[in-house]
Amino acid sequence: MKWSWNLGKIFGIDLKIHLTFFFLLLWVGFSTILNGGTTAVMLGEIVFILALFLSVVLHELGHALMARRFGIATRDITLLPIGGVARLEEMPEDPKEEFLVAAAGPAVNVLIAGVLFAGLLVTGFFNQPLSMNMLLENFWLRLLSTNLILVAFNLVPAFPMDGGRVLRALLATQMAHVKATKLAANIGRGIAVLMGIAGFFLNPWLILTALFVWSGAGAEASTVEMKAGLEGLVVRDALINRFHQVEANQPLDSVFQLSIQTGQQNIPVVSNGHLLGIIRRQDLLSAIERLGQRAPAYGAIGVEPKGLDPETPLAEVLPRFSTCRVQPVVEDRKLIGLITPESIQQRMWLNQRMNNTSTPPPSEKTDAV
Ligand SMILES: [Zn+2]
Secondary structure, eight states: OTTEEEEEEETTEEEEEETHHHHHHHHHHHHHHHTTOOHHHHHHHHHHHHHHHHHHHHHHHHHHHHHHHTTOOEEEEEEETTEEEEEESOOOSSHHHHHHHHHHHHHHHHHHHHHHHHHHHHTTGGGSOOOTTHHHHOHHHHHHHHHHHHHHHHTSSSTTSHHHHHHHHHHHTTSOHHHHHHHHHHHHHHHHHHHHHHHHHSOHHHHHHHHHHHHHHHHHHHHHHHHHHTTTOBGGGGOBOOOOOEETTSBHHHHHHHHHHHOOSEEEEEETTEEEEEEEHHHHHHHHHHHOTTSBGGGGOOBOOOOBOTTSBHHHHGGGGGTOSOEEEEETTEEEEEEOHHHHHHHHHHHHHHTTOOOOOOOSOTTOO
16 A cells, blocks of 8 residues: 555564554644643543554454465555555455454454453452443543444444455355355445435444445455456457567557557567567557657567466456556467457356356457457
């Protein structure tokens, strides 16, 4: 994540803190002073926020260490003003494992609350007459109740909250993974609507959370649907093997002619059949301006994507398209074809048709490589 600082490693996982988190500390400090608090009160508030975020780190570590038990690594844990995010390499697809990974976070907060409760009990805190004010005034009691609030909040059965994953895992023991995700996402959306409405009357913060939940549910459902649609398909299945390529020393004006005549937007440059790189339309125009029409094609190469193996699962190559709309496919070091998001979409649609599901056909854009 941008704008985060590395705090170090914990159990071999990078711990990062987002810069906006410091604004939260500043804001807490200033608002305490503005409300007439002393420096001691202000410091107390800041220490409380830090203790709360330590609870959040432990919560995220709960997810990460449980995931590690199932062989899933965690890229990093980032602290944001709204909470923590543990970026797991993937979520386990086995419902039992997913349940354990999702539940491990809130379980840590239950544990913290339990330890704090035991501590207060042993020190005789509960022997004195108790009042509601103590919930705000006693540091430990406040930390205990906030941990319980974290548990309740995280267990709301809506993506991207832990409760959403727990719900999906429970549903997935009864039905297919995709169906369970859709159902869990719809329940999440329903909760988001209720949250949004409640937010108008109670607290605008709820409206923000509702938006977060709504988009999280949609994203989760479409990723899982996409992954399911691509299951069993490899790069070779979506291969476009009719395309034009140019030699490295071919002059740029002939590359331009080819691009105009064929409508091909991205042209691979080869030397003896070996891929050197790709000239995108924008690279071509700027290179002609910069180098002149007679310059060799290799001068216009804009991206040098690593060739894909034809047997790579399609689900794995999706992130690649963020840099170039076309990816070369290489076998025995020779360029054998190209794939594009459109060729993948068409292949997926064909696959779904054969499995008798009804999705509208993708737009006719296969030729625009
Ligand atoms: Zn969590």
